[in-house]
Amino acid sequence: MVLNNPILNPQENDLSKKIALRPNEIVMKFVSARLVNGEYLCFYNITITPSVSRTNPSFVLMAKNIDQLSYRKAIEESIPQQDRKFIKLKAIDSFGAVLKFDVKEWLNLAFNGVVPKVEQIGMKKMYKAKILPPRVMAYDVFMKTWQDYICKEFAKWIITNGKQDGLIEKLIPQSLRSKLKKNINELFDFQYDTNMNYMVVTLKPIWVMSIMYAAAKFGEKKINDVNKSDIDKNKKFMYNVDKELGSFSEDKWKEFLKKKNLFSNLK
Helix, strand or coil: CHHHCHHHCHHHHCCCCCECCCHHHEEEEEEEEEEECCEEEEEEEEEECCHHHHHCCCCCCCHHHECHHHHHHHHHHHCCHHHCCCEEEEEECCCEEEEEECHHHHHHHHHCCCCCEEECCCCEEEEECCCCCCHHHHHCCCHHHHHHHHHHHHHHHHHHCCCHHHHHCCCCCHHHHHHCCCCHHHHEEEEEECCCCEEEEEECHHHHHHHHHHHHHHCCCCHHHCCCCCCCHHHHHHHHHHHHHCCCCHHHHHHHHCCCCCCHHHC
C-alpha cells in the first residue's frame, strides 16, 4: 500500500514531468462569441483536473508541466463530433481556448446542391440547409450576431460560387436583370431561420414595387397594342409587363403612386 501512495512517491510530484491530458481531464465553459477581424470566434474558460490530482491532493499543476500536444488534442476532441469539420481550434493557453467557425466549410456542406423552394407571391427563395448550425452556437445568447454574420457570408458564397444567376432566376424578369447591375445585397434581404434551418432570400421591397409598377402601368394601356404574330394571347400580358420593367425607376414609382385610382384600369 505504501508504494501506491503518491505523496510518498516523489516521481508523482516531479515538477519537470510533462503531464499528458485526456478529454475527460478538462472542462470547457463557454464565455462569449463575437466577430474579430471578420472571423466568428468562440471563447472558453478551461478547468484542468489531471488524474494525478485526484489521487494526490498536494499536486499542483503548472502551465510549464502541461504537455501542449495532448492538451490541444483534448480540446479538439471535446468539440462535438458533428461540429469538428467547421469548428477549429484557433488558440489556447492554460486557462482558455478560442474556437473559430469555418464559415466557408459550413456553407459548402450546408448548401451545395440545394435546390431552393420558390415563393413567387412573396418574392422569396428558401434554401434548406443540409446540416444544422454548429452546436457551440447554441450557447451564444447573442445568436443574432451569428445570424447576421451567416447571412452576409451566404451572400458572398453565392457570388464566389457563381450562383447569383440561379438566385435571381424566377424572381426578377429578364428585362429588369439587365438593368439591375447591382450587388445582390442591394437586390435581396437575407434572413436565417434557425428554427426551420432555412436561409430565406427575399427580393427587396423597392424591386417588388418595380414589378407592381410595370403591371399597373400596363393596365393603362390597351392589350391590343401588341400585334406581334409570334406572341400568342396567353403571353401578351407578360410581354407588356416585361417591356414596362425596362423603363422602371424609383422616381417613376413615386410619381405613379401620386395618381388617383391607381388600379382602376386593371379591372
